[in-house]
Structures are given as C-alpha cells and as structure tokens.
Amino acid sequence: MAITEALSLFLRSLETKSYYEILRVDPDADSAAIQAAFHAFSRVYHPDEHVDSPPEASGVAADIFKRAVEAYRCLSRPLNRERYDRGLKRGRLRLEPGRPSTAPPPAVARTLETLARTLEGMAFAQKADRLLATGNLDEARVELAGACKCEPYNHELSERLHLLYEALALGGA
Amino acid sequence: MAVAVGIDLGTTNTVVAAVRDEVVTTLSDSDGERIFPSVVSFHPSGSVLVGRAALDRRLIDAPNTIYSVKRLIGRPWDSPEVQQARAQLPFELREGPKSGTVVVARGEHFTLPEISAFVLRQAKAVAEAALGEPVERAVITVPANFNDLQRAATKTAGRLAGLDVMRILNEPTAAALAYGQPDHGRERIAVFDLGGGTFDVSLLDLADDVFEVLATAGDTALGGDDIDVIVAERMVEDMLSKHRFDARTMPAGFARLRILGEQIKRALSASDEHQLEVDDFVPGNRGASVKWRFRMTRPELEWASLVIVERALTVCQRALESAGLVPNQIDRIILVGGATRMPMVARKVEQFFGRAPTVRINPDEVVALGAAIQADLLDRSPKRTSIPASHPRIDEQSVVAVRPSAAPSLDVPDLPIVGVHSSFPPAARSKSAPASEPPIELDLGDTALGPALVLPPLPPLPQLPALPSRRAPPSPAASRPALAPAAVPAPGARPKVATSTAIRRGAKRRGPLLIDVTPLSLSVETAGGFCDVLIDANMPIPCDRTRSFGTAKDGQTSVHLRVAQGEGRRFADNTLLGELELSGLRAAPRGAVEIAVIFEIDADGMLNVRARDVRTGNETAARIQLVGAQVDAADLDAMRARQVAHPLAARGPR
Numbered sequence: 001m002a003i004t005e006a007l008s009l010f011l012r013s014l015e016t017k018s019y020y021e022i023l024r025v026d027p028d029a030d031s032a033a034i035q036a037a038f039h040a041f042s043r044v045y046h047p048d049e050h051v052d053s054p055p056e057a058s059g060v061a062a063d064i065f066k067r068a069v070e071a072y073r074c075l076s077r078p079l080n081r082e083r084y085d086r087g088l089k090r091g092r093l094r095l096e097p098g099r100p101s102t103a104p105p106p107a108v109a110r111t112l113e114t115l116a117r118t119l120e121g122m123a124f125a126q127k128a129d130r131l132l133a134t135g136n137l138d139e140a141r142v143e144l145a146g147a148c149k150c151e152p153y154n155h156e157l158s159e160r161l162h163l164l165y166e167a168l169a170l171g172g173a
Numbered sequence: 174m175a176v177a178v179g180i181d182l183g184t185t186n187t188v189v190a191a192v193r194d195e196v197v198t199t200l201s202d203s204d205g206e207r208i209f210p211s212v213v214s215f216h217p218s219g220s221v222l223v224g225r226a227a228l229d230r231r232l233i234d235a236p237n238t239i240y241s242v243k244r245l246i247g248r249p250w251d252s253p254e255v256q257q258a259r260a261q262l263p264f265e266l267r268e269g270p271k272s273g274t275v276v277v278a279r280g281e282h283f284t285l286p287e288i289s290a291f292v293l294r295q296a297k298a299v300a301e302a303a304l305g306e307p308v309e310r311a312v313i314t315v316p317a318n319f320n321d322l323q324r325a326a327t328k329t330a331g332r333l334a335g336l337d338v339m340r341i342l343n344e345p346t347a348a349a350l351a352y353g354q355p356d357h358g359r360e361r362i363a364v365f366d367l368g369g370g371t372f373d374v375s376l377l378d379l380a381d382d383v384f385e386v387l388a389t390a391g392d393t394a395l396g397g398d399d400i401d402v403i404v405a406e407r408m409v410e411d412m413l414s415k416h417r418f419d420a421r422t423m424p425a426g427f428a429r430l431r432i433l434g435e436q437i438k439r440a441l442s443a444s445d446e447h448q449l450e451v452d453d454f455v456p457g458n459r460g461a462s463v464k465w466r467f468r469m470t471r472p473e474l475e476w477a478s479l480v481i482v483e484r485a486l487t488v489c490q491r492a493l494e495s496a497g498l499v500p501n502q503i504d505r506i507i508l509v510g511g512a513t514r515m516p517m518v519a520r521k522v523e524q525f526f527g528r529a530p531t532v533r534i535n536p537d538e539v540v541a542l543g544a545a546i547q548a549d550l551l552d553r554s555p556k557r558t559s560i561p562a563s564h565p566r567i568d569e570q571s572v573v574a575v576r577p578s579a580a581p582s583l584d585v586p587d588l589p590i591v592g593v594h595s596s597f598p599p600a601a602r603s604k605s606a607p608a609s610e611p612p613i614e615l616d617l618g619d620t621a622l623g624p625a626l627v628l629p630p631l632p633p634l635p636q637l638p639a640l641p642s643r644r645a646p647p648s649p650a651a652s653r654p655a656l657a658p659a660a661v662p663a664p665g666a667r668p669k670v671a672t673s674t675a676i677r678r679g680a681k682r683r684g685p686l687l688i689d690v691t692p693l694s695l696s697v698e699t700a701g702g703f704c705d706v707l708i709d710a711n712m713p714i715p716c717d718r719t720r721s722f723g724t725a726k727d728g729q730t731s732v733h734l735r736v737a738q739g740e741g742r743r744f745a746d747n748t749l750l751g752e753l754e755l756s757g758l759r760a761a762p763r764g765a766v767e768i769a770v771i772f773e774i775d776a777d778g779m780l781n782v783r784a785r786d787v788r789t790g791n792e793t794a795a796r797i798q799l800v801g802a803q804v805d806a807a808d809l810d811a812m813r814a815r816q817v818a819h820p821l822a823a824r825g826p827r
Contacts, residue, residue, distance in 0.1 A: 039383040039688075046686055047715065047776060051551050062715050062776075069716040073709075137701045159725055163700040 003053055007045075007060040014064065018093050019071035019084065027085075031076055038072040041065075070094070112144060115157050121150040125157070137168050177310040177339060177552045178300045179347070179544025182292060182327065184243040184370030184396060186511070187211045187224075188541035189296040191304060192549040197351070198568040199538045200303035207570075208537055209299070213291045214238040215278040220822035223295035232429055235263040237278045239288050244370045244394065246285040246330075247323030249749075250274050254394055263428050270808075286330040287812050293334035294821055310337045312548040314540050316371040317343035318391030318692045320738045321750050321780045328777065333812055339551045341777040344368070345375035346386055346689050347543030348509040351534055351567060354685065355379045360504045361387075363492075365522055365530065366540075367485055368510035370396040374489045376496050376503070385688045388496035388711045390488045397438070397512030400478040404434030407477065408467055416463060433467075438478075441471045442514045475517045482521045489525060495711055506530040511537050538571045550684045565684075688713050691774045693738040693748075702744045707772050710740060717773040721787060724758065724766045731756040732768060736780070755784050 020027050023037040043049060045065045050058035074080045074095045084095050112125035112132075124147035131140035141164045148157050178200070181188045186208045190199045199207040202224075209224030215237040216222055222230065230238045241262065248254050250268040259266045267282070269275035275282040293313070300308045313331050315324055324341050331338035345364035352362075359380035366373040373391035377384055408430050409420050420426040433449060440447040448468040493500060506522060508530045513519065522530045534542065546565055690711045696704035697720070707718045722732050732755040739747025758766050767787040775781055785791060 039380065042383055042688055043686055046688065048551060048686060066715055066717045069713045073712060132701055
C-alpha cells in the first residue's frame with residue numbers, strides 16, 4: 001500500500017510541474033537528453049516495471065507514465081515545443097490543458113432540412129445538407145447562414161451554424 | 174507452477190514458445206513440429222482438428238476447414254476485406270450479430286474469435302505437453318498495425334481458449350526483443366515483418382536498456398499469401414491456354430492452386446526453376462484426367478511479385494517519415510516472417526536501406542520467441558522473484574546459420590525452411606520440396622550471438638517517488654554487456670535445451686523495458702464529418718488524452734460521440750470503433766454540463782474510455798458501443814459453451 005500512496009502523491013505533484021520538471025531536463029535540453037531522460041523515467045514508472053507491485057500501484061504508475069509520454073511527445077517535436085514554451089511563459093503547464101467545451105457533433109439522423117421551418121429556410125438548409133455530405137464545410141456554412149437569416153428565431157439552426165464555425169476552426173488548425 | 178508462454182498467432186502458422194531455465198525455446202508437438210498451420214477443421218465426429226491434421230482436410234473437406242481468419246478478425250461485415258474474402262474462400266461467411274462476421278461450419282455458427290480460440294487452444298495444448306505443466310497465461314502477438322477492434326477480438330480469442338492474456342504484443346516489437354540488446358551501446362533498428370497475411374515495419378531505438386518504438390506502419394492485408402495467389406493466377410492462365418480449362422470454376426480448385434502456388438514460391442527461394450506435375454486436375458475428354466505440367470522460374474516469380482514488395486517498401490517510407498528519419502539512419506534491419514525468405518525481398522530491402530538485412534533467428538519463430546521473453550518479463554508468479562533472470566538466450570535450434578562470408582546476412586535463399594510443408598496431399602507434393610524438416614546448420618564459429626548476452630547488474634531502483642538522479646543514464650558505458658562465452662555445440666549437433674548453459678547474474682533486474690506505440694490515430698467525429706484527432710499515431714503507450722464535451726441543448730441528458738482509428742482526414746475514411754454514449758447527465762441549461770472524457774490507449778494498444786462531470790466530479794456512465802468486436806458476458810458464455818462442446822482431436826478418425 002505504501003508504494004501506491006507514494007506513487008499517488010507523486011502523480012498529484014505532477015499537476016504543478018512543467019514538462020521540463022516532469023522529465024527533469026533543462027529548458028534548453030537537446031532531443032538526445034530529452035530521450036535519455038524519458039528512458040530513465042520509464043525505467044521507474046512504466047507499468048511493466050511494476051508487475052510485482054499491487055495492481056493499484058501499477059495503475060497509478062501507468063497514470064504517471066502517461067504524463068511523461070505527454071511531456072516527451074511535446075518536447076521532442078520542435079513545433080509543439082515552441083508552442084509549449086510560449087504558453088509556459090504565461091504559466092500554462094500543459095500543451096492542451098483539458099481543452100474547454102468542444103461541442104458534440106449534431107445527431108446524425110437530423111438533417112438541417114428537418115430543422116428549418118420556412119420554405120426559404122428549407123431551401124437553404126437542403127443545399128447546406130448536400131454540401132455537408134460532400135464535406136464542403138465552407139459553402140455549407142454560407143447556405144446555413146442564409147437559412148438562419150430566414151429564420152432568426154430558430155435556435156436549433158443557429159446552433160448548427162455555430163457548430164459548423166467550430167468545425168471550420170478545427171479543420172483549419 | 175504455471176508457465177507463461179508467448180504465442181505468435183499467425184495468418185498461416187502459429188508458434189508457441191516459452192522461457193525455461195533462462196533459455197527461450199520454441200515448443201514442439203509430439204511429432205517434433207515447432208510450427209503448426211492456423212487451420213481449424215470441423216470433423217463430422219464433432220471434434221475439431223487444428224494444425225497439420227486440419228490442413229490435410231483443406232482439400233477433402235473445404236467447406237468445413239477454416240483458415241486465414243486473421244485477415245478478417247475484428248473487421249465489420251461490410252468491410253471490403255470481409256466481402257472480398259467471402260468471394261474467395263471456400264467456406265461460408267455470414268453476417269453475425271453486431272455487424273460482425275460468423276463462419277458457418279457443419280450447420281453451426283462460429284464468430285471469428287472462436288475460430289482463433291481453437292488455434293490458441295491447440296497452442297496451449299502443445300505447450301502443456303512440451304512443458305509438462307499447466308499453461309494459463311500468455312502473451313499473444315498481433316500485427317503492429319492492428320486496430321482496437323482487431324486487438325480486442327484477439328484478446329477475446331485468448332480468453333475463450335482459457336488463457337489469461339497478459340499482453341497483446343506487436344509482432345515486430347516481439348522480434349526486436351528476441352534479437353535482444355545491441356552489441357555496442359545503442360542502435361536504431363528496423364524490423365521488416367512480411368508474414369503470410371500482414372506486413373509491418375517498426376523502427377526502434379535500442380538504448381539505455383530501453384527498447385523504444387519510434388514508429389510503426391503496416392498493411393494488414395499484404396503478405397506472402399498474396400504471392401501465392403499471384404502464382405495461382407499464373408497457373409490458371411497456363412491451364413486455360415493449354416487445356417482450355419478454367420480451374421476457378423471447380424469447387425475448391427483455386428484453393429488447391431493456391432496451395433500449389435505456395436509450394437512453388439517456397440521452392441523458388443532455393444532453386445532457380447521449379448516444375449510441378451499434376452495428373453488428377455485437368456479434366457480432358459469425357460472427364461478423364463489429363464497430365465498438366467507447370468514451370469516457373471525465379472525471375473518470373475520475382476517479376477510477378479514485385480508489386481507486393483514495392484507496396485511493403487512504400488510502407489517503410491511512411492514509417493521513416495513519421496519518425497523523421499531517412500533510410501541510411503537505420504543501423505540494422507531485421508527480417509521477420511516466412512515471406513522474407515524470398516531472395517528478392519532481402520535484395521529489395523538492402524537496396525532501400527542501403528544495408529544488408531540480418532536474419533540470425535529463424536524468421537518463422539522469432540516473433541513467438543520474443544513474445545515468450547515478454548511473457549517471462551511480465552510474469553509475476555512467485556517463482557520469478559526468487560530466481561534472478563537474465564535476458565534469456567535463444568535456443569540454438571532457432572538460430573539460423575550465419576556464414577562469415579562476403580555477404581554474411583544475405584543468405585536468405587539457403588535458410589532452412591523449418592518443417593512447414595510436409596503435409597501436402599500426395600498429388601500436390603512437388604519433387605523438389607523437402608519432405609521433412611531439413612537439418613539446421615549450426616555454424617556459430619565466430620558469430621556474435623546477440624541474445625546470449627550477460628547483462629551487467631543495474632543499480633537498484635531509486636526510492637519512489639523520487640526520480641533517478643538527474644539525467645544520469647541508468648547504466649554507464651563502462652559496464653556494457655559483454656559477450657557470453659556461449660557453449661558452442663559441434664556443427665550439426667542438436668543440443669538438448671537442458672544441456673544449454675544457463676547464464677545467471679546477480680541483479681534482480683531482468684531484460685529491457687519495451688516502450689511500444691499506438692499504430693493509428695484516434696479521433697472523434699466533428700460536425701461535417703471530420704476528425705478531431707485525440708491521440709496521434711506512433712504515440713508511446715500507455716497514454717491518454719482528456720477532452721471536454723459540453724451539452725448543446727438545455728436539459729440535454731446524454732451526449733453521443735463517434736470514435737474512429739485511422740489516418741484519414743475525413744471521419745468516414747477511418748475505422749469506426751464505436752459510438753460513445755455519455756448518458757445520465759444532470760439536466761441543466763446548455764453548456765452548464767461539461768463532461769471530461771478520458772481516452773486511454775493501454776499497454777495492449779486498446780482503447781478505454783472514462784468520463785466524469787467536470788463540475789461535480791462524478792463519474793458518468795460512459796458506454797462505448799463497439800462495432801463487431803465487443804462481447805458481453807452472455808455472448809462470452811455462449812462462446813465458451815461452444816468451445817467446451819468441441820473437443821480438440823489430435824487426428825481425425827481415418
């Protein structure tokens with residue numbers, strides 16, 4: 001049990017550590033040093049090194065190891081590392097700190113056409129549906145915006161438009 | 174005192190291995206065979222034949238003799254692979270529950286994991302007979318490129334066979350483990366694994382006692398079997414032109430040509446030309462048999478199968494790109510899988526990497542040997558803790574002769590083919606195919622046997638939770654592994670395992686640590702049918718990623734997500750793993766409920782999902798409805814019952 005508690009404590013302490021601190025490397029460490037540090041870390045915390053420990057302990061070790069993977073993966077890719085370093089200066093310890101609220105995709109069965117309530121809106125929505133089916137998000141957005149203009153009171157349609165904007169932002173990223 | 178074994182559950186052949194007395198050995202059945210065909214035949218008596226006895230029935234009882242299941246396992250019914258197989262295979266496939274695939278044999282339905290379970294039961298039986306003790310735990314290997322559904326189905330097969338599956342291990346990684354530590358310091362290797370039905374390439378960094386997979390790529394529908402089909406197609410053409418007879422119209426005719434095609438392929442790895450003569454195949458006038466001769470030369474075969482090898486090299490290129498490497502940055506290339514015995518494969522690999530590949534361990538056995546080593550490493554039974562273990566040695570029987578000649582590791586054509594093809598029906602037996610297992614040459618003279626290394630004692634693990642001393646490599650270069658003075662038997666001698674010198678060492682630390690990767694990107698569907706990638710391909714495992722999802726409507730109590738694996742940008746281009754339903758959310762205004770969903774890829778490369786309400790911290794009921802592979806307790810019980818109802822028979826009643 002003692003080992004499980006010790007590991008849990010260590011896992012919690014990682015919440016306040018930067019990737020550099022987790023792997024114990026200097027902020028200017030080169031990729032070879034980062035890899036060596038990750039290997040040394042793995043020799044201690046990889047769950048396979050805990051096959052003789054109680055199952056809960058190896059579960060916590062796995063959680064610790066996953067944090068090291070996150071750090072290693074980020075620091076060993078130059079672009080991600082640059083982005084991380086910029087965020088770190090503003091106090092962000094993780095590259096993507098549990099990204100806030102991504103809206104779920106719309107229910108597959110409900111097409112935009114079924115949401116529209118006016119004839120004009122329906123015409124726009126129909127076109128938008130077809131464009132979505134071919135993956136043409138940008139033009140679908142134009143059509144859907146048209147439908148929303150016809151039905152400014154239709155919240156469901158405007159929600160879908162909002163989702164589409166988010167999807168476009170994701171695709172562009 | 175149960176032993177944990179390693180099982181290479183192949184498309185065409187299965188091998189089981191175990192570590193005994195610090196030596197890792199392929200286990201042989203009562204006939205001395207160390208490899209058995211992954212073929213399952215349902216006998217009229219109700220018993221089930223597996224292996225060679227089943228292979229013999231492939232021609233006489235084609236509709237009830239099942240093979241190539243690995244190509245289909247974990248794939249949904251409407252996938253192109255299943256639909257194509259349906260047209261080609263001589264046994265019946267039908268749509269099963271949950272868009273899965275079932276095999277119909279003797280009027281009974283079996284899911285694909287059940288068929289694989291019969292093969293695994295045979296592996297278990299072989300191991301138990303060879304070891305003289307019960308076998309309950311196993312590491313089972315899969316192609317590195319297998320997705321979550323294929324891994325889950327394989328794991329189910331293991332459970333049905335009565336095995337505790339300790340790990341689903343990637344085949345190339347297993348091979349790397351069997352080859353063991355690099356001779357000097359660190360090394361970057363490529364494992365080129367061209368098996369019967371699948372191709373994988375994995376790039377690994379071997380350093381600091383850690384085997385880190387840098388990247389892996391593969392094609393789960395590319396293998397030596399494809400070459401058999403190409404040869405069989407040549408034979409069909411030949412028959413058509415000579416006798417105006419289309420073998421494809423005959424029941425099981427093409428299947429038989431495939432077997433002959435495989436035979437020709439094997440023969441042409443050793444000789445430049447091969448001819449076979451069949452006298453009961455082509456019906457002539459009034460249905461009487463006519464003699465048919467077919468000749469093929471090695472250049473003809475190579476020309477025909479070039480496309481297969483080129484496809485494999487394209488996959489290699491993809492893996493290298495993903496790791497940010499170029500071919501000449503690879504220090505060593507290991508060939509794995511029976512199809513790498515084709516001389517052309519070694520040649521093309523050498524051209525691609527600019528370096529001759531290595532074949533030191535029998536390419537048919539190396540994966541099982543590596544799996545056995547991993548099983549031993551993961552074994553937590555009490556006996557392991559008392560016996561200090563080194564990285565086990567490879568049993569000499571599995572070591573391939575390496576000649577210290579001009580081109581030392583390019584001797585692929587001369588490799589002994591270990592007893593795989595001794596059981597073709599007489600009519601199909603060719604003249605040049607060896608009828609039994611040829612003796613394995615042992616020419617270990619001045620060969621460095623990599624696996625026979627003595628590992629230096631490592632410093633004890635640092636006290637938890639403190640980390641090891643800052644940036645200090647775990648083992649100083651001064652104490653690098655030294656070569657063991659292996660007891661070299663006289664050439665030609667077949668040393669018994671028991672007489673092998675076991676290498677012992679004082680430290681408790683055993684073997685290298687494997688850090689594998691997930692082969693495929695994991696993503697959720699976004700609006701418009703695109704992918705929001707959560708976990709990238711080639712991410713070390715285990716790993717996880719948390720993503721929050723909010724409700725879009727007032728009072729919404731459930732959220733639906735679709736999860737897929739693959740590299741396509743559009744969601745529909747990838748393999749749908751399932752739908753995730755987060756239900757039982759508290760009713761609140763839209764956006765007020767935020768669910769953090771944790772997507773985890775575990776050490777088996779399989780997906781686990783957990784979800785919790787961010788505000789309340791409560792775990793939410795996350796239900797992932799998987800396609801095809803998911804089995805609930807009731808399904809499992811029914812499948813177990815069917816396993817019990819079908820005992821394995823050593824040989825069919827003759």
